[in-house]
Amino acid sequence: xxxxxxxxxxxxxxxxxxxxxxxxxxxxxxxxxxxxxxxxxxxxxxxxxxxxxxxxxxxxxxxxxxxxxxxxxxxxxxxxxxxxxxxxxxxxxxxxxxxxxxxxxxxxxxxxxxxxxxxxxxxxxxxxxxxxxxxxxxxxxxxxxxxxxxxxxxxxxxxxxxxxxxxxxxxxxxxxxxxxxxxxxxxxxxxxxxxxxxxxxxxxxxxxxxxxxxxxxxxxxxxxxxxxxxxxxxxxxxxxxxxxxxxxxxxxxxxxxxxxxxxxxxxxxxxxxxxxxxxxxxxxxxxxxx
Amino acid sequence: xxxxxxxxxxxxxxxxxxxxxxxxxxxxxxxxxxxxxxxxxxxxxxxxxxxxxxxxxxxxxxxxxxxxxxxxxxxxxxxxxxxxxxxxxxxxxxxxxxxxxxxxxxxxxxxxxxxxxxxxxxxxxxxxxxxxxxxxxxxxxxxxxxxxxxxxxxxxxxxxxxxxxxxxxxxxxxxxxxxxxxxxxxxxxxxxxxxxxxxxxxxxxxxxxxxxxxxxxxxxxxxxxxxxxxxxxxxxxxxxxxxxxxxxxxxxxxxxxxxxxxxxxxxxxxxxxxxxxxxxxxxxxxxxxxxxxxxxxxxxxxxxxxxxxxxxxxxxxxxxxxxxxxxxxxxxxxxxxxxx
Numbered sequence: 240x241x242x243x244x245x246x247x248x249x250x251x252x253x254x255x256x257x258x259x260x261x262x263x264x265x266x267x268x269x270x271x272x273x274x275x276x277x278x279x280x281x282x283x284x285x286x287x288x289x290x291x292x293x294x295x296x297x298x299x300x301x302x303x304x305x306x307x308x309x310x311x312x313x314x315x316x317x318x319x320x321x322x323x324x325x326x327x328x329x330x331x332x333x334x335x336x337x338x339x340x341x342x343x344x345x346x347x348x349x350x351x352x353x354x355x356x357x358x359x360x361x362x363x364x365x366x367x368x369x370x371x372x373x374x375x376x377x378x379x380x381x382x383x384x385x386x387x388x389x390x391x392x393x394x395x396x397x398x399x400x401x402x403x404x405x406x407x408x409x410x411x412x413x414x415x416x417x418x419x420x421x422x423x424x425x426x427x428x429x430x431x432x433x434x435x436x437x438x439x440x441x442x443x444x445x446x447x448x449x450x451x452x453x454x455x456x457x458x459x460x461x462x463x464x465x466x467x468x469x470x471x472x473x474x475x476x477x478x479x480x481x482x483x484x485x486x487x488x489x490x491x492x493x494x495x496x497x498x499x500x501x502x503x504x505x506x507x508x509x510x511x512x513x514x515x516x517x518x519x520x521x522x523x524x525x526x527x528x529x
Numbered sequence: 530x531x532x533x534x535x536x537x538x539x540x541x542x543x544x545x546x547x548x549x550x551x552x553x554x555x556x557x558x559x560x561x562x563x564x565x566x567x568x569x570x571x572x573x574x575x576x577x578x579x580x581x582x583x584x585x586x587x588x589x590x591x592x593x594x595x596x597x598x599x600x601x602x603x604x605x606x607x608x609x610x611x612x613x614x615x616x617x618x619x620x621x622x623x624x625x626x627x628x629x630x631x632x633x634x635x636x637x638x639x640x641x642x643x644x645x646x647x648x649x650x651x652x653x654x655x656x657x658x659x660x661x662x663x664x665x666x667x668x669x670x671x672x673x674x675x676x677x678x679x680x681x682x683x684x685x686x687x688x689x690x691x692x693x694x695x696x697x698x699x700x701x702x703x704x705x706x707x708x709x710x711x712x713x714x715x716x717x718x719x720x721x722x723x724x725x726x727x728x729x730x731x732x733x734x735x736x737x738x739x740x741x742x743x744x745x746x747x748x749x750x751x752x753x754x755x756x757x758x759x760x761x762x763x764x765x766x767x768x769x770x771x772x773x774x775x776x777x778x779x780x781x782x783x784x785x786x787x788x789x790x791x792x793x794x795x796x797x798x799x800x801x802x803x804x805x806x807x808x809x810x811x812x813x814x815x816x817x818x819x820x821x822x823x824x825x826x827x828x829x830x831x832x833x834x835x836x837x838x839x840x841x842x843x844x845x846x847x848x849x850x851x852x853x854x855x856x857x858x859x860x861x862x863x864x865x866x867x868x869x
Contacts, residue, residue: 422614425581430628430679431602440627444618527618 267508273501280495292502302503304478305486308393309462312482315397316404316461321454324405328412329438342413346406353403353466360399360471361386389479392472396480399467404460408453415449416442447526455518462511483507530715531592531605531682532557533578538587540573547573548739550587555717560709562718564726565736565762571719572687574736578717579608579685592682607676608685612692613668615660621647621671622656628679639678646677649708666697673705677712686718690725702728723763727751735759757862760789766824768860769795769834775861786869787862792824792837794858797850805853808834813848827852 274292276285296302327345331338348356363370364385372382385395419442427441443450465484468474474481474489483503491500533555540548548570555561563571576582578589580601588595596604615624622643629639647653650670660668669689676684690698706729709716720726726733727747735742735750743750743759754760760768768789775786799805811829823843825836829852836852844850861869
């Protein structure tokens with residue numbers, strides 16, 4: 240009987256394991272192996288070269304530049320996205336009127352594909368016919384060429400990314416806020432807590448599991464951002480929006496340096512893993528599961 | 530400690546009026562229980578005293594000061610919630626001291642009060658645990674402790690024992706009663722359990738459909754109910770009612786009347802009490818033995834009456850029996866539910 244159910248379990252898991260094995264685990268392992276090889280771009284020949292790819296990578300100023308850009312992009316997307324979505328979710332939770340309508344409105348960008356969203360922002364950021372510069376012009380301000388100016392390109396992409404991601408975060412925060420029992424907020428009110436104290440001493444600690452989950456997902460999403468960068472700036476101008484992932488893409492599919500790109504993928508994996516482990520460590524002290 | 534004066538308080542949610550001009554005066558140190566069936570408005574009234582809801586009209590005064598527009602924290606009230614409402618991310622100690630810290634009470638004083646109340650409630654060994662590590666009874670004690678440490682003018686209890694199992698409920702009820710005797714705090718206690726109301730209250734306010742039916746001492750309500758609802762709600766098992774007409778009174782009331790008599794005023798034999806009135810012959814439909822006594826359900830003229838039988842031998846199902854009542858213990862109610 241036990242053997243039968245075990246067989247059934249493996250049978251049910253098999254399709255998923257097959258897909259995961261073929262499209263996730265095997266490519267990941269292959270990427271790890273390739274990172275120690277020099278791969279000829281137009282033949283199937285590859286040679287073991289040890290840590291040479293990694294040495295090239297860490298000696299490359301372009302790579303360090305992309306690491307710096309990735310860090311700034313991470314800060315410019317994750318922090319505003321979390322703060323803004325949390326503020327909107329708290330406001331919506333406190334004012335149930337039009338909540339469904341507004342929730343749908345904020346969720347709409349999530350439902351749009353990355354390329355569609357990027358095209359929309361290209362129109363908004365257009366230096367001559369764009370809506371943003373039109374508004375600035377009305378206010379008497381000369382708007383820059385947002386996507387071609389090295390000082391503004393990354394910020395412009397970050398704004399578009401936050402706009403796209405915010406709805407996803409709001410939904411999770413709203414669900415988390417709804418799950419906090421009203422009695423706890425009322426008990427705090429009777430204990431003499433002001434609205435700000437209720438937020439910081441009761442609501443946020445109880446929302447911490449959701450906050451933790453959303454922040455982990457946001458960091459991973461930010462580190463893996465590609466579509467909007469590709470369409471809006473293609474990594475330019477002057478590499479000011481070339482993130483680690485975009486650098487990897489260019490090395491792998493434009494320059495055909497498969498071995499080097501694989502080593503970048505491995506380093507990116509270690510960075511994401513490191514960031515996630517750091518978040519989990521922090522969470523041990525600050526996340527309350529009730 | 531303070532008195533609470535509720536004057537002509539109404540509460541409407543949209544077009545629905547859930548409380549109709551409630552007036553109730555609670556003396557300093559008194560333990561008043563608001564009792565009634567679910568949806569009668571007792572919790573709404575309590576929440577308005579707490580400041581969590583605002584009356585549509587009427588006034589609520591605590592310590593002779595009208596508090597209608599005063600925020601909860603300034604009213605000097607503390608509330609114990611039905612589901613305890615303990616902060617799950619804080620330890621018991623932090624739960625107890627949270628309100629005091631917000632009020633910027635001196636840390637030594639906080640320590641002293643937390644220790645005192647935890648000793649009174651027997652939770653001193655659990656101060657560093659989180660609520661998730663406590664049993665239902667311990668959580669309830671912490672919830673009471675949280676109210677106690679603030680030394681409020683008025684304690685408010687919103688069905689605090691209803692989440693506990695039957696045995697623990699009885700234990701906590703006794704503890705609560707002893708605690709009140711010790712602290713002598715003005716308390717308003719909401720419950721739908723009339724046994725809790727009878728055992729805890731100095732006075733009971735019976736509510737029904739958003740109105741106060743009767744306010745009085747527990748035995749007064751039991752022995753002298755003013756309405757049919759109070760007669761039926763107070764007492765377990767409920768009062769027996771038999772519909773009929775009064776034929777011999779000089780000015781008989783219009784419409785039918787209802788005669789009510791309690792199970793302990795009803796007998797299965799003529800022996801024992803001198804002034805018994807023969808009610809009729811019936812058949813036993815159910816016997817609920819409780820040890821020294823039993824509740825015998827008898828089908829009589831198409832209605833079922835419950836009789837408290839004190840005997841060594843109880844009748845069996847389907848046994849024919851004669852039913853007698855004490856005529857001095859019969860209550861008559863009009864069609865509108867008021868007592869004649």
